[in-house]
Amino acid sequence: MPTATALEMTAQFKGQTLRLPNLKGLLAKWPNTINPHYEELKGIVECKIVEWISDEASRAKARKVDLAFFSAAWYPYCTLDRLKTMCWYSMWIFLWDDVIEDSTVPVRTVQQQALNYMEYHLGLAPANTDEPRPPTKYCALFQHCAKPLREEQTITERRRFLDQIANYMEGCETEQTFVQGGKIPTLQEYWDHRLQTSSVWTYCAIADYMAGVHLPEDVYETDDLKTLWFELNRHIVTLNDMVSFKKEVVKCSFHSLIPVVMRETGEDLDAVVQSLIKSLVSIGDSLDSAVDALIAKTEDDHELKTAVEKYAMGFRTNMTGNYWWSLVCDRYSINKYLQEDGSLVIPL
Template identity: 30%
Template sequence: MNTQTLSPLFRLAELVHYKLLSLFPRSHIPQTVKPSAHPDLRGDASTLAAQLDGKTFRLPDLWKVFAGWPLAANKHAQRLEGLVDSMLERIITNEKKLKALKKADFGRLMSLWYPDAEWPELEVATAYSVWIFVWDDEVDAGDTDVSNDEELARAYYQKSLRTVHCLLGLDEGSDDAAAAERIAQEEQSLHPNMALFADVGRGLRGATDRIQRERFYRELENFMISVGVEHGHRMRGEIPSVDKYLHIRSGSVGCAPQIALTDHMLGIRLPESIMECGPMKELWKETVVMCLILNDVYSCQKEIAQASLFNLVPVMYHNCSPAKQTLDTVTRDVEASLRESMRGFEEAAKALGEMVSDDAKVSRDVQAFIKWCRYFITGVLQWSLESKRYGMAECRHQDGSLSIVL
């Protein structure tokens, strides 16, 4: 499948649709329950859940796909574990949820994502990553008012975006003398889930330029809008085509804002002509696609258990032709999609290298950026297999393959 075939007009239509929903909220959607293992589901999602219930999704050892890519851990790995726990304790009051989030071991993920980063940058990146996991869970987990009401969810996204814009120092007049006071007032009135983003804003305002923060904000805005579109599909029990799913999920997976922090984390500043060129955009796109594929296949058991069928595995199964509708078909398609995306990544990396070959410093920085994207993917892969958040350790065989009971 090739996500490049999706028209920019389709994305514009999605954005306009979401903005209109914000102005003209839908009436309450009645729940139509079909007999299934998940009585909270409706529509196609209910039927699909019944079809998948108890089936086994088998995956090969996907490390073989990424065998040549680097994996390393940061020297501050143990310190990161304590930092993550303290951040979670600041914003999570539900003891059961706090315990589950601590078991996820986000500190390990930070260590794998940023093996070469120093502590000041790690503090900012960790605050952002913990924040976005908690923020996203508020909508996805199915156990909050926001996750079960489209109007509450839209209000949550809109308020969050206004807060993010302010804390990044992007509001009109943010460079004047009163800007610090306005930001301080915003910090004092934060929703608990947004408290960590104040740390992110402080770190980025002092260490990045406005263009970098604007790019980060645009990616966060796209993330939140995509989460809204995804949430609407989930609430209505709609299962899209695979291409449309990948388009929505590329935004809602939340990887692009993380990539937007890369030059800051590496202590480099690539020219805007490089940051905005075609090969760099292609590198981002394929990094996001590989991340979402890995995230979805390892989280599918958890998400289905939480009555969420908006996941690549169920979506691919739903869109199989009747004659080939098996989870083994999905397994083959997943591996083929990963390999196709990797080919696109390598082509983009090669093109970027050729573009800057006559400038030693920019070439060195570009190669560092590309290497970090590889760390990002292998970090997702390794952490997803280890983390108790997904429970893949119990599904794994000695040869590295997995049998995941849905």
């Protein structure tokens, strides 16, 4: 049942138009291409959706996400095997929220059971641990991405991935307290947990795997690499919260950047959108500066420099790939609002 606050916001936005400019120019400095394995990947993904997912509602959701295009656009330079790993992980995370909402077991209990299951399949559980039962129907999907990670990633790398999944789940729990209470968070409160619930940091945690590199642990401790993670997350959240806004209005759900900023600043819809577009520019510049600084620190080590360049390239293609995926996938259903000049005019 929508809260009074949500109903007020719905009335405020009803009849308005969300106008998003063509962002192609904003993203032009980064590679914009699709992985050559895309067509082959589509068939593989469809077969696995049919094989692994038994109910039609969940199959439909997996198809709406277009996992093959998502992975091929985000990672245009990686191998087919790595693309498949990404598809299986993304299949799990896109289905995770729904099963949690439908569970009769307390969320925290389900989360801990899921983490135990993932820990086991990532090869991180104590010796002689029996395989835990997956706590939800589709939690078992995780084993398909865990196997190649277990085979190729170090214990430290796998632990970093699991830690970020736990961080994601913690953020989801915080978000639910706002949603269920009908409260629109302050901008600071929103960013504090939205950077967790976006799941982007879980993808950052396997960026080395997707690039086919292993970075020294001291590189992960640098401010420059931390900036890569932070700015990629902000970029993905900012863009996704704009392109998904119509869907939020339809659901009477306003746990999204646009209404949060409007309430914080008092600006109207158009002004807020313009400020968010400007923020995408500054975020991209900040990420590029961090990449340049990180590469500069590796000038004396050719092998490490090459690895860092491959790793960082993934963050740039994540940003461009996310934009093109957002335009075409059925998850947001905004392609029909695309204008000849590449802008979006979305009635709310």
